[in-house]
Amino acid sequence: MIEELSVGSSSKVDAIDITARVASIVNKGKVKDGVCRLFIPHTTAGILINEHADPSVIEDILMELNKAIPAEDGYSHAEGNSSAHIKSSLIGHSLDVFIEDGNLKLGTWQGIFFCEFDGPRKRKIWIKVSSDH
Amino acid sequence: MIEELSVGSSSKVDAIDITARVASIVNKGKVKDGVCRLFIPHTTAGILINEHADPSVIEDILMELNKAIPAEDGYSHAEGNSSAHIKSSLIGHSLDVFIEDGNLKLGTWQGIFFCEFDGPRKRKIWIKVSSDH
Amino acid sequence: MIEELSVGSSSKVDAIDITARVASIVNKGKVKDGVCRLFIPHTTAGILINEHADPSVIEDILMELNKAIPAEDGYSHAEGNSSAHIKSSLIGHSLDVFIEDGNLKLGTWQGIFFCEFDGPRKRKIWIKVSSDH
Numbered sequence: 001m002i003e004e005l006s007v008g009s010s011s012k013v014d015a016i017d018i019t020a021r022v023a024s025i026v027n028k029g030k031v032k033d034g035v036c037r038l039f040i041p042h043t044t045a046g047i048l049i050n051e052h053a054d055p056s057v058i059e060d061i062l063m064e065l066n067k068a069i070p071a072e073d074g075y076s077h078a079e080g081n082s083s084a085h086i087k088s089s090l091i092g093h094s095l096d097v098f099i100e101d102g103n104l105k106l107g108t109w110q111g112i113f114f115c116e117f118d119g120p121r122k123r124k125i126w127i128k129v130s131s132d133h
Numbered sequence: 134m135i136e137e138l139s140v141g142s143s144s145k146v147d148a149i150d151i152t153a154r155v156a157s158i159v160n161k162g163k164v165k166d167g168v169c170r171l172f173i174p175h176t177t178a179g180i181l182i183n184e185h186a187d188p189s190v191i192e193d194i195l196m197e198l199n200k201a202i203p204a205e206d207g208y209s210h211a212e213g214n215s216s217a218h219i220k221s222s223l224i225g226h227s228l229d230v231f232i233e234d235g236n237l238k239l240g241t242w243q244g245i246f247f248c249e250f251d252g253p254r255k256r257k258i259w260i261k262v263s264s265d266h
Numbered sequence: 267m268i269e270e271l272s273v274g275s276s277s278k279v280d281a282i283d284i285t286a287r288v289a290s291i292v293n294k295g296k297v298k299d300g301v302c303r304l305f306i307p308h309t310t311a312g313i314l315i316n317e318h319a320d321p322s323v324i325e326d327i328l329m330e331l332n333k334a335i336p337a338e339d340g341y342s343h344a345e346g347n348s349s350a351h352i353k354s355s356l357i358g359h360s361l362d363v364f365i366e367d368g369n370l371k372l373g374t375w376q377g378i379f380f381c382e383f384d385g386p387r388k389r390k391i392w393i394k395v396s397s398d399h
Contacts, residue, residue: 035303035394049360050309050351050354050355054343056342056343057348057351060341060342060343060351060352061352064339064341067339091356092358095359096303096305096360096362097360098268098305105307106307107307107309109308109309110359132267132396133397
């Protein structure tokens with residue numbers, strides 16, 4: 001079964017901490033030991049793990065991605081959002097997190113972020129929780 | 134069981150849309166709900182999801198990667214293809230896509246691309262289709 | 267079950283070839299055909315597949331990442347290690363490798379590297395070996 005989370009970004013480039021919502025899906029399920037898979041069905045967005053204790057970390061990540069991949073750089077795609085597609089390709093669309101004793105197992109400082117590079121928009125995240133058998 | 138797709142690139146840096154071939158492997162199998170895993174067994178290639186409706190998107194992605202990671206930059210590896218290894222590391226080698234009702238489940242605009250950064254070459258893609266049990 | 271590997275980096279930015287240790291975990295298990303999943307529970311580290319025959323390849327990868335994402339670039343995070351968090355986001359935290367006939371199945375030139383971008387430190391790698399059923 002595929003579960004779906006809805007997220008809304010509030011600016012052009014945005015990162016939304018979805019850790020608690022993903023953990024809640026895992027906690028509501030019956031999987032004790034397994035894997036939680038996340039997939040982003042969009043082409044200007046991505047999924048990322050990094051520090052969520054200090055919000056300046058994710059701000060620095062987005063700022064530096066914006067510098068490394070300029071908004072205008074002689075792109076041919078007519079919609080004007082090529083830099084968003086490129087950042088999305090670098091960050092990636094699928095991610096696996098382990099489940100142990102019914103809980104999502106992340107490192108001490110880790111959170112899961114949905115990243116939008118061509119917002120603001122309403123988006124979906126697809127999630128599959130699988131048990132080790 | 135691991136299935137194998139063969140792909141051939143036609144230039145130094147190339148992206149090949151393999152969506153229909155991967156979908157066909159999934160459709161021929163008996164997995165109704167599960168995951169299709171892709172793995173690239175090469176060190177100058179990678180696997181990527183992005184827009185495949187307008188081919189200018191993937192062209193812009195490859196162009197910008199070529200700019201961000203120059204072909205010559207004081208590298209020490211003697212074969213002269215270090216930039217290809219670096220781009221391959223950024224794009225990544227493994228990817229999971231969900232299967233629902235026997236079909237590959239991608240976003241509306243998404244396609245799966247095999248990316249070669251040191252072609253033209255003949256290459257392999259390894260694919261494993263697994264059922265939720 | 268989640269297995270844990272310990273690794274120690276010896277410099278600020280370091281890549282440690284863990285291929286033999288991961289292969290050994292797979293060989294000691296009873297999984298004939300399946301998947302070996304790796305997860306890095308840290309926010310300044312990542313997991314990477316690339317060439318491990320010639321060590322100059324991974325040196326070039328780290329050198330170019332250091333150039334592309336400068337150590338100082340007007341970051342706001344007060345700990346001074348934002349560039350490490352950014353490199354970690356680009357390289358990624360989870361990776362799947364197939365298992366065939368009880369062995370890890372990698373391409374001819376491929377090795378698995380644990381990458382630290384804010385060392386030297388002692389770190390953990392989490393590993394889950396799953397059988398196709």
